[in-house]
Amino acid sequence: MMRPMKLAGSQLMFGEGCLEFLAQLDTKRASLVIGGHSMEKSGILDKVVKILEENKVEVSIIRDVEPDPSFKTVITGAKKMLEFEPDTIIALGGGSVMDAAKTMWVYYEHPELKTLEDILPPNDFPKLHIKAKFVCIPSTAGTASEVSRSVVISDENGMKHGIGNMEMMPDVAICDPLVTLSMPLATTADTGLDALTHALEAFASTRANYLSDILATQSAIDIINTLPKVFKNRNDVKLREIMLNASMVAGLAFTNVSLGIVHSMAHTVGSYFHVPHGLANAIILPYIIEFNSQNEVAKNKYDDFVKQLGKDKPLQNIIRDLNSQLNIPSNFSSVIKDRSLYLEKLDEMAECAKSDGCTKTNPIIPTIEQFKELFLLIFPEKGEC
Ligand SMILES: [Fe+2]
Structure with a gap:
């Protein structure tokens, strides 16, 4: 049975210059969460603070x-938020910043929660949006945390936990391509291919429906056609805009x-070997498209997608060509x-991947043995590939 669809929070802004929408936020006190120094260096942090302070926001x-x-x-x-008591939380950065800020929001709203396990199943996920509303300003075009209900947080052993609940859907997403201009080339490729993986996995998902297929198909086409161009013209705002919009739609x-x-x-190789998320997805994607093509429904969907793309080779080979244009290695070696x-x-690793929440909606649910074979395929002995 189809589940209800929720497309973003209450306000979704996109297009060049939409950062100015911050001036219209109904807020008095805002906690602004950032990562390293990229937003400072690019001048975006100053711009965001200026817009807020001009509107008398602390x-x-x-x-x-x-x-x-x-x-x-x-x-x-979360402790800093409990001291400051914001009515709005703004995440300015890439997926890690947005995921961390969303999770800080949970523990700010509910200081009675103490551990990561407190919000993991079988525990109930708490209600949010009571003390604060949540705003995302993505600086990368990839994770789409600005319109997603999910976060990935590492525990004290470095193991990553994917947590998803519609309570964590941001109220406001401000997707301004000018914010993404400072993104380095390797990050542009990795995050763009993460977005493409979102689109193609949603497209092949066993829960896919009429509406998700429209969103997934168009975003995947736009990413495949645009990402190599952005790689050559990193300062082209129009190309950055297509990528940011496509990532959001995926x-x-x-x-x-x-x-x-x-x-x-x-997620598994990220936990065990700290392979960056987008890079891991990019390397794994063509192997899994090939694996999933053993399923007739998935194969027909992939073939149909290739026709819409105007190409005439198997989808996994299209992805391999794209990866090589973006300097993505063909395996983990x-x-x-x-x-x-x-x-x-x-x-x-096979056990970890099998129990991951994303496995449930794959066209074929691999056995433990199949997962092991897939992990080996992606990391052949030298000279094997
Ligand atoms: Fe992802």
Whole structure:
């Protein structure tokens, strides 16, 4: 049975210059969550603070959210929020910043919650939007956390936990391509391919429907056609705008119909070997499209998509061509240094990927043995590929 679709929070802004929408927020006190220094260097942080302060908003900045944010960072940020008592939380940054800020929001709204397990199943997810509304300003075009109900937070052992609940859907998403201009090339490629993986996994999801297919198809076409151009013209605002919009639209699709085993395996190698999320997805994606093509429904959908794209080769080969244009390696051999440790962890990794929430909606649910074979396929012995 189809589940209800929710497309973003109450306000979704996109297009060049839409950052100015911040002036219309009904807020008096805002906690602004950022990562490293990129938003400072690009001048965007100053611009955001200026717009807010000109509108008599008191701003408190929570800095230094790290990539793959930890629960410790979440609790530290939530404590600062409890002291400042914001009526609005603004996340300015990439997926890690948005995910960390969303999770800080949970523990700010509910200081009685103490551990990460408190919000993991089987515990009930708490109600949000009581003390504060939540605003996202993405600085990358990829994770779509600005329109998603999910976060990924690492526990004290570095294991990543994907948590999804519609309570965490941001109230306002401000997707201004000018904010993404400072993104380095490698991040542009990795995050853009994360967005493409969102689109293609939502498209093949066993929960896909008429509306999610429209969103997923168009965003995937736009990303495939635009990403190589952005890679050559990183300062082209129009191209950045297409990528940011496409990433957001792919997010609208996947947050409703979920993903597949590219994400399950990427979360796993992210936890065990700290492979960046977008890069892991990009490497794994063509292998899984090939694997999923054993399922007739998925194969027909992929073939149909290729026709809409105006190409005439298997989708996995289109992705391989795209990856090579973006300097993405064809397997993990240059990304994970210790193959013997990878082999040692194979059983654990297969279990981890199998139990990942994204596995449930893949066209084929692999057995543990199949997961092990897939992990081996993506990290062949030298000279095997
Ligand atoms: Fe992703």
